[in-house]
Amino acid sequence: MKQSCRQCQHPGFLLGLLGQLLIKSLLLLLISTCAYAAGTSPKLVDYSHRVWTAHDGLPHNTILSIAQTQEGYLWLATWEGLARYNGSTFKVFDRNSQPALRDSATVVLHTGQKGVLWFADTRGNLGRWSPGNQIRYWGKPEGLPDAGIDGIFEAANGDVWITFNGLGLGRLTPTASQFKLIQPQNHTQNFVGIRPTLDRTGRLWVGSLQGLLYVEGNKLLPAPAAFNLPTGVAWPYQAPDGTIWIVAGNQLYQLNDTRLQHIHTLPPELRVTALLQDHYGALWLGTENRGILRLSEHGLETVGAKMGLPEGRIASLIEDQEHNVWAATNGGLYRLREALFSTVGLQTGLSNAFVRTLAEDAQHTLWLGGSGGLDAMNPVGSIRHIPLQPSTDKQGDVSVLSLLADGHTLWVGTYGDGLYELRNGVSVRRYGRRDGLLSNHVRALARAADGSLWIGTRQGVFQLRDGVIQSLNTPGMPSTLIHALLDSGRALWIGAQSGLYRYADGSASKIPLGDAGEPIRALALYLNPTNRALWVSSDRGLWRLLNQKISHIGIEQGLPIDAVFQMAQDNDGSAWIGSNRGVLRLSYLQLREVANGTAPRINAEVFDNRDGMSNAQVNGGAGTSTLLTHDGRVWFATAEGAASVQPQRLLHYRTQSAPATVVEGLLVDGTDTPIPEQGSVNLPAGTRRIAITWAGLNFVSPQSIRYRTQLEGYDNAWTARGNQHLAEFTALGPGHYTFRVEASIGDHGSMGQAAVLHFQIEPFWWQRTTVQAIALLVLLLAIWFIYRLRMRSYHRNAERLELLVGERTSDLQRQTLALQHANEEKSTLAERLREQAELFERQAYQDALTGLPNRRAFDTVLAREFANAHRNNQPLCFVALDIDHFKRINDTYSHAIGDLVLKTVGQLLQNVARESDFAARVGGEEFAVLLNDDRIEDAQTMCERLRENFHATQNWADIEGLQVTFSAGLVRLSTGDANPQQLMDRADAALYQAKRDGRDRICTA
Structure with a gap:
């Protein structure tokens, strides 16, 4: 009995007890007759809806008929023109368009053979729209009756059957321009022909206000009496599989060859105006004023105002090539699309669209909290609002931040009204400041291992035990805004505005995340039940704590955004995470590999409005915003309701084929040019600017289409166009060109068949x-x-x-x-x-007398060696040498003898010096020696050896008894020598000291 009551609360249940009986009987009908079903149809909640009106480009809100032609265009008949929809924009054809219609008010559409569209206007003109935007008319000037047209049907042999208001049925053979009118047996001026249809045997059936008719030879006869149809309105509908359904009054039949099978009696007040059998085998019924009904294995479901359906009559229903269901309504074009995500929002009964937190109890009731208060949705989808009394005298509902379901108890944390305790959906107590809370801002809740309740507020964490609230003011605990709480059994984990904390055994500690200089907000927590890994969602990506090791997964590792919210893991091993920019789906195995360092990056799928979400902004930072429910569905709290996804449907949803592409327009030097169905467009010589427009005919996700183009004859390379629909070419030379455009779903999808346009630019006479x-x-x-x-x-x-x-x-x-x-x-x-x-x-x-280098050479070498010794920290010794009493030799023996003495000194120096040493004559009787890589002791030894050689030389310049000596000053390069001159000055000082000490000696400094 409880289950029956719960079924009665289903939002699609609008017809009371009579509707319940209809569900049961029609379910039996489906079991026995729907052998054509192509699979299990999704629940109605898994469809997303949208409405297009005049604000979106429609010429008029009232849609009278819908049809889809072979290439994929959707055509709409309105009072103000014929509208063609390509998934992105509406192209309106009327009396002022190119091509122009005879009359703008179009009332009937029918998809014919070879991609043509048949249409009729209010003035009785029958039009045939052929590919290439070619229109041919039949009307009063072409021999058709001067009467309105109610229905059109093209047979396989090319004959077109037309129902004329007040006259009868016409048969047009376009190829022979033959027309014949067949009037009903009991002809009346009130004749209205409805939906002419051929059955499998080739018999034509026609609906009318007086009942079902069929064609026999050249006669239009009433349905056989054996059918025993009720009097009044009756009309046929042919399903895609050839099944003929008959609606007669409030009776529903199936026609099998010549045998009519009664299916069901509809409620007398339910007037069916349109039928559709979809690819699943489900039957959709459009009504005069009761919206749309769907009959499937899920029962009878109603599509009404809660799903965005405009009020009024449903004039037509079709299913397009991508299995979207379209309805022609008085309030615009309505579409139901099977989407991955479905949304529970205002139209389905939520009290407020802004949902912050979710919870599911043991009875599988889904609790939704948000800025408008608290709502409960039972397992069959009925939603009721749960009023909560505010803590003050303020008007309106409380704002809910967090929820925790615990058996028959529901804990509700609010924005400024404290904590509520509900039992069986009824508020029994409220906790606030008078009960020990320092703040009535309750953002997080968690059940402790000992049965108490953890409460996260704007001013820290509190514990509720046996009705008493105590503050956790342990040193190290955060006193700032608390975003999330999680009790792992061993410790309480706290996600706060100031970071992540761990509380256990009466002590608290902060867990460092990232660099110490950059604070990380811990927004949500998730504990993997298998390996006890703790995942922290933050404003800088995900963090994993496992075995006392912290791993980070952020933008650098492949996350598309920084700030992520609550994580939930589904039954298929995928992790679902909410964010401000949509829902992320990641492989949990890949997450673990990246965290372990065995994989470099994570591959993330992002879902948003294109996938059925009413709003891609998932809320977070308070309560549970991502929730896995008992049926495997994942729910998300968003800015426009609660969005949910059934992961098992992901593979089916993602398998989209590449869209068909069509060339829509050709603009030549600013003039619209017709495009023939076949052949080439000839353009005049001197054509300067060519603009080509195209469209990918996709109604599921047109914003995801990506194009590429090629102009053969100009550049054979393909050009990526993104989601653009226009290409312009200027100053093309004369010749033949072939333009191709291909489309894919997304940047990496496979390309569909290319649309091709051939054109030729004629040359000037001289070309x-x-x-x-x-x-x-x-x-x-x-x-x-x-x-x-x-x-x-x-x-x-x-x-x-x-x-x-x-x-x-x-x-x-x-x-x-x-x-x-x-x-x-x-x-x-x-x-x-x-x-x-x-x-x-x-x-x-070179010194010409001694053969030694001169002063100029010496200065160059000294500067170089001085720099090298300083740079490489190498020793360098310098000897300044002067011949003793040389002036006396010149004065006593002559300058010629003095020159011979100098030559001898030069030879002695060359004999003593090594290859690495550098000896030079730097003045009259002055000589100098540079010694590389020598200690001062080694340099002094060399000087002493030179002095001994001087003493050993007898009879200098062949002058008997002439003895020559020298005085020398020896220094070693020191760190105080800033330049070579300072080194030489020190050597000169040592030389003068040697002379003062009696000459014939070497002094060091």
Whole structure:
């Protein structure tokens, strides 16, 4: 009995007890007759809906008929024109369009053979729209009766059957331009023909206000008396599988060949105006004023105002090639699309669209809390509002932030009214500041392992035990806004505005996430039941805590956004996460691999409005905003209701084929140009600008279509166009071109069949091939003539040149001999100049007397070695040497003897110095020696050896008894020597000291 009552609360149950009986009987009907069913149809809640009106581009809100042609266009008959819909925009054809209609008010549509569309207007004109925007009319001028048209049907042989208001049934053979009118047996001026249809046997059935009719030869006869149809309105409907349904009054029949089977008696007040059998085999019934009914294995469900259906008559129902259901209504074009996500919102009974938190109790009631208070949805979908008394005298409902279902108890945390305790859906107590809460802002709730309740507020965490609230003011606990609480049994995990905390055994500690300088907000917590991994959702991605190790998954690892909210894991191993930009679906196995470091990036799918969500903003940071319910469905709290997804339907939903693509328009230098169905468009010479528009005919997710184009004859490469619908080409040369456009769903989907447009730009007369060939021939003849003239002149000049060559040859020979002699003299002079240059270069850097380098060479080497020693921290010793009493030698023996002494000194220096040392004469009797990589002791040894050689030399300059000595100053490079001059100054000082001490000695400094 409880289950029956629960069924009576279903939102699709609008017809009371009579409707319940209808459900049961029609279910039996489906079991026995729907052998055509193609599969299990989804529940009505799994459809998303949308309405298009004049605000969206329709010429009029009242849709009188709908049809879809072979290429995929959706056509709509309205009072203000014929509208063609490509999934993105409406193209309206009326008396002012191109092509133009005879009358804008279009009332009847029918999809014919070979992709044509038959239509009729209020003035009795019958039109045939062929691919390529070609229209042919039949009306009063072409021999048709002057009467309104109620119905059209094209047979397989090409004959068109037309019902004329007040006259009868017409048969038009377009190929032979033959027309014949068949009047009913009991002809009346009130005749209205409804939906002519052929059955499998080839018999034509026609509905009318007086009952069902059929054609026998050239007669329009009433249905056989054996059918025993009720009097009044009756009309047929042919399903895609060929099944003929008959609606007669309030009776529903099936016609099998010539046998009529009664199916069901409909309620007398339910007037059916349209029928549709979808690809699942479910039957959709459009009504005069009761919306749309769907009959399937789920029972009889109602599509009404709660699902956005405009009020009024349903004139037509069709299912398109992508299995969307379309309805022609008085209030616009209505579509039901099987979507991955469905939404429970205002139209389905929620008290407020802004949902913040979700919970499911043991009775499978879904609780929804938001800015408008608390709602409960039972397992069959009925929603009721649960009033909560505010803590003050303010008007309206409380704002709910968090929910926790615990058996028959529901805990409700609010924005400013504290904590409510509900039992069996009734509020029994409210906890606030007087009960121990420091803040009535309750954002998070969790059941403790000992049965108490954890409460997260704006001012920290509290514990409710046996009706008493205590504050957890343990050192280390956060006192800021609490976003989430999770009791793992061993510890209480706290997600706060200031980060993540752990509370256990009376002590609290903060768990560092990320860099210490960047605070991380821990917005939600999820504990994996298998491996006890704790997942933290934050404003910087996901964090995993496992075995005392923290791993991070953020934008760098593939998450599409920074801030993520509550995680839930479905039964198929996928993790679902809400965010401000939609719902993320990730493989939990891949999440674990990235966290373990065995995979570099995560692949995330993002779902949003395109997938059926009313609003892609999922709320978070308070309560449970993502919830896995008992039936495997995942729910999300969003800014416009609660969105849900059944993960098992994901594979079916994602298998979308590439859309058909059509070229819609060709604009040549600003002028709209017709496009033929076949062949090429010829464009005049001098065409400067060509604009081509196209569309991918997709009604499921047109915003996801991506295009690419190619213009063969100009550039054979494909050009990615994104979601653009226009390509422009300027200054194309004359020739043949083939334009192709392909479409795919998404950036990585497979491309569908290309739409092709051939066009040719005619050349100017001077660009024609024949003209250019003649011009080329004339040019070649002119070139040949000029060539012949030049060759004749060439031969004359050759003879004259031959004489001149003989005369000049002897002159050249004489000149050659003279040049050879001059060249020899030049070589000799050059050799002398080279030798002189080498001598000058040596003199510039060498002392001519001693053969040692001079002062100029020494300064260069000293600067270089000084820099190297400083840079590489190497030792460098410098010796300043002066011949003792050299002036006395010059004065006593002459300057010539002095020069011989200097030569001898130079030789002694060269004998003592190593290859790496550098000795030079830097003045008259002054010499200097640089010693690389030597210690001061080694340098002093060298100086002593030189002094011994001086003493060993007897009779200097062959002067008997002449003895020569020297005084020297020796220094080693120190860190205080800023430049070479300072080093030399120190050596000079040591030299002067040697002279003061009596000469013939070496002093160091």
